[in-house]
Amino acid sequence: MRQRQLARRSIRGRHPYSRFILLALSVSLLLFSTSINTVTGGSVALAHAFVIGSDPIDGSTVATVPRVVRIFFASAISPASIAYVFTPDEQMVDAAHSTISGKDSRELDTPLITPDQLPQGSYTVRWTALASSDGHTTHGVIGFNVGRSSTGLSGETILGPSTSNILPELDAIGILAVAWEWLVLMALTFWVGILVVEGLILAGVERTSNLLAETHKRARPLQWLCLTALLVGELITLLLRTTQLSQGLHGSGIDLAALDHILFETRYGYLWLLRIAFIGIALGLLWWTTRSRSNIGDARRTRTAGRRFRQMRQQAQQIQRTTQELGSGPIKNEIATEENATPVATSARSFTIIWLLLAGLILLTLVLSGDVAALAQTPMSAIMLDWLYLAARCIWFGTIAYLGYVLLPLLAVVEPDHHSEILTIVLRRFHPLMLATLGVFLVSGIFLTETSLNGVLQFTTAPYGRTLLVEWILIAAMILLSAYALFTLQPKLSRQTMLLPVVNAELPARRTRQTALDQTTRNLKHAFRVQSWLGMAVLLCAASLSFFAPPIVFPTVDYTQPSSSSTTAPTTLNVQTQEVGNLAITLQILPGRIHYANTIIVSLKDRSSDNLITGAEVKMSINMVVMDMGTSSTTIKGDNPTYIAVFKRDTAFSMPGDWDIGLTILRPGKAPIDAHFTVTVEGS
Numbered sequence: 001m002r003q004r005q006l007a008r009r010s011i012r013g014r015h016p017y018s019r020f021i022l023l024a025l026s027v028s029l030l031l032f033s034t035s036i037n038t039v040t041g042g043s044v045a046l047a048h049a050f051v052i053g054s055d056p057i058d059g060s061t062v063a064t065v066p067r068v069v070r071i072f073f074a075s076a077i078s079p080a081s082i083a084y085v086f087t088p089d090e091q092m093v094d095a096a097h098s099t100i101s102g103k104d105s106r107e108l109d110t111p112l113i114t115p116d117q118l119p120q121g122s123y124t125v126r127w128t129a130l131a132s133s134d135g136h137t138t139h140g141v142i143g144f145n146v147g148r149s150s151t152g153l154s155g156e157t158i159l160g161p162s163t164s165n166i167l168p169e170l171d172a173i174g175i176l177a178v179a180w181e182w183l184v185l186m187a188l189t190f191w192v193g194i195l196v197v198e199g200l201i202l203a204g205v206e207r208t209s210n211l212l213a214e215t216h217k218r219a220r221p222l223q224w225l226c227l228t229a230l231l232v233g234e235l236i237t238l239l240l241r242t243t244q245l246s247q248g249l250h251g252s253g254i255d256l257a258a259l260d261h262i263l264f265e266t267r268y269g270y271l272w273l274l275r276i277a278f279i280g281i282a283l284g285l286l287w288w289t290t291r292s293r294s295n296i297g298d299a300r301r302t303r304t305a306g307r308r309f310r311q312m313r314q315q316a317q318q319i320q321r322t323t324q325e326l327g328s329g330p331i332k333n334e335i336a337t338e339e340n341a342t343p344v345a346t347s348a349r350s351f352t353i354i355w356l357l358l359a360g361l362i363l364l365t366l367v368l369s370g371d372v373a374a375l376a377q378t379p380m381s382a383i384m385l386d387w388l389y390l391a392a393r394c395i396w397f398g399t400i401a402y403l404g405y406v407l408l409p410l411l412a413v414v415e416p417d418h419h420s421e422i423l424t425i426v427l428r429r430f431h432p433l434m435l436a437t438l439g440v441f442l443v444s445g446i447f448l449t450e451t452s453l454n455g456v457l458q459f460t461t462a463p464y465g466r467t468l469l470v471e472w473i474l475i476a477a478m479i480l481l482s483a484y485a486l487f488t489l490q491p492k493l494s495r496q497t498m499l500l501p502v503v504n505a506e507l508p509a510r511r512t513r514q515t516a517l518d519q520t521t522r523n524l525k526h527a528f529r530v531q532s533w534l535g536m537a538v539l540l541c542a543a544s545l546s547f548f549a550p551p552i553v554f555p556t557v558d559y560t561q562p563s564s565s566s567t568t569a570p571t572t573l574n575v576q577t578q579e580v581g582n583l584a585i586t587l588q589i590l591p592g593r594i595h596y597a598n599t600i601i602v603s604l605k606d607r608s609s610d611n612l613i614t615g616a617e618v619k620m621s622i623n624m625v626v627m628d629m630g631t632s633s634t635t636i637k638g639d640n641p642t643y644i645a646v647f648k649r650d651t652a653f654s655m656p657g658d659w660d661i662g663l664t665i666l667r668p669g670k671a672p673i674d675a676h677f678t679v680t681v682e683g684s
Contacts, residue, residue: 049131050074051164053657056144065115076105078130080261083110088121120147128248135268137244140165181543184233191226193398199352268369275365385444392441397535404528420497464548471541485527602643619664653681
């Protein structure tokens with residue numbers, strides 16, 4: 001019984017965070033399984049060219065067959081995108097291949113043959129789209145009725161905007177895509193960790209020449225492994241996206257034409273080629289530095305073998321005499337390795353900037369082909385914050401993994417007599433870098449989360465939100481462990497290291513202090529390793545988020561209103577009145593169509609006196625509801641009771657759908673009044 005208790009205690013001492021990591025991973029797996037089990041359903045679209053509208057409107061009834069069927073996406077699409085239109089008896093009636101509108105790269109136009117001779121009934125549009133930003137393929141179905149539905153019920157809704165997109169599932173290809181994306185992120189993260197530790201933390205630290213030389217020996221094969229895994233992961237990711245496009249266009253197989261479409265007709269393809277070039281440069285630089293260092297070392301050893309042997313013998317005798325005089329413990333022969341370590345340290349410092357620049361450029365290509373760059377309302381600031389977020393994540397996760405699995409085990413072997421002192425120095429240099437990185441990570445991550453989700457409820461209702469929630473739970477666990485390591489274990493290690501020489505003459509006390517110091521070092525190593533595993537789980541969530549695109553809110557469509565294809569002349573639309581404060585605000589838009597000069601008329605009435613108000617200043621801002629089309633602003637002043645603003649063709653209302661018109665009304669001696677109107681603009 002006593003032996004069993006001792007065994008249990010030894011296991012607990014060996015793995016002090018086992019319960020913590022098991023609890024965190026169990027909660028994460030539960031939430032993650034919930035997120036992937038509800039891929040279908042809800043007003044959410046996944047990766048990554050969303051359909052947000054069409055002309056005719058999805059599910060509407062029009063009077064005549066349109067000459068062109070237009071589909072509008074949330075982001076730019078590639079010319080490889082295509083749509084097929086089928087009559088009620090499933091006859092395809094496309095007049096030509098679908099094309100992207102010359103005015104808007106998010107509009108896909110499909111002309112129809114002899115529209116005047118086509119029958120009435122329910123028409124079906126099946127589309128496949130290739131997103132230009134991230135190279136993902138999506139598909140879906142749109143339907144509209146002409147005159148009456150095929151069942152004879154006029155105005156029957158057969159589809160709606162939220163069902164225009166057939167949401168992809170985590171099938172075999174989807175799981176492989178997430179897995180290889182995960183591999184790419186882990187390889188890139190660990191490679192950045194190697195560069196930061198060797199180039200920024202160890203370089204220039206006193207008494208680390210031997211350690212730096214040894215870490216370089218271990219780091220070279222690790223860098224080869226990381227860069228090779230990064231290259232292979234990118235190649236297989238491209239192959240999987242080619243497979244998805246081929247299946248969308250042809251049903252099965254891998255078509256080389258689809259590969260050509262992705263590489264040379266999308267922004268993702270150009271960025272992918274650029275990223276592969278940067279990885280190739282990194283591999284070539286690694287080969288060149290390894291070869292140069294090897295050649296220099298061989299030549300130096302050949303020229304100075306005899307001289308170094310004599311120097312080492314003399315130095316060993318001198319060290320032995322010094323040790324006997326001082327009565328101290330064994331001293332590491334740093335002079336003997338100085339000649340070999342100096343070129344290594346100099347080479348590391350000279351190439352650190354180049355390595356980090358290459359890593360930053362690779363991260364930038366990933367950012368430019370991500371969802372943030374494609375969907376953010378302020379692309380430049382969002383791109384910069386996303387880049388800072390990825391860089392901070394790589395530095396944080398990669399550095400912790402390298403410290404826990406490479407540096408700490410190696411330190412005990414290379415510097416057995418001074419490993420606690422050197423570890424204390426390394427942690428002191430790591431501490432400010434860690435805090436700065438964590439601050440950048442949290443600020444940019446919170447901002448990007450707010451731009452990706454439209455509300456707190458989407459953390460539980462959308463697959464993207466649930467996956468993001470799991471990621472932040474894991475990040476919170478990592479922050480707690482980092483705080484424990486940096487603010488509890490590191491000061492404790494420093495105190496124990498300083499007190500150890502005090503009890504040099506008292507052997508039992510020294511052994512007790514040494515045992516406590518070794519236990520603190522082991523706890524620190526375990527803390528770093530547990531954070532590394534949690535970081536891997538966070539990267540898995542990040543890879544899943546590249547599959548689950550941010551949720552999109554589809555516009556509300558009134559199916560009782562006829563679509564634009566049912567009429568050919570501009571009509572008066574969108575007359576609305578709101579009561580705000582003591583004002584009754586009426587807004588009217590003419591004609592309420594794209595490709596026309598639209599006029600907005602605003603009138604103000606005092607509710608208490610029922611008199612029209614003159615002499616006010618009306619500030620107006622216009623933008624689309626579901627996506628950023630650029631804000632158009634103007635200010636209206638005048639002594640007339642009617643405030644009129646005219647927007648030239650395509651300066652505003654450039655796409656069919658719901659548009660938000662914000663008004664700020666300023667009157668002398670009165671508080672400003674804000675009002676928002678949502679108007680629906682039809683196609684031309």
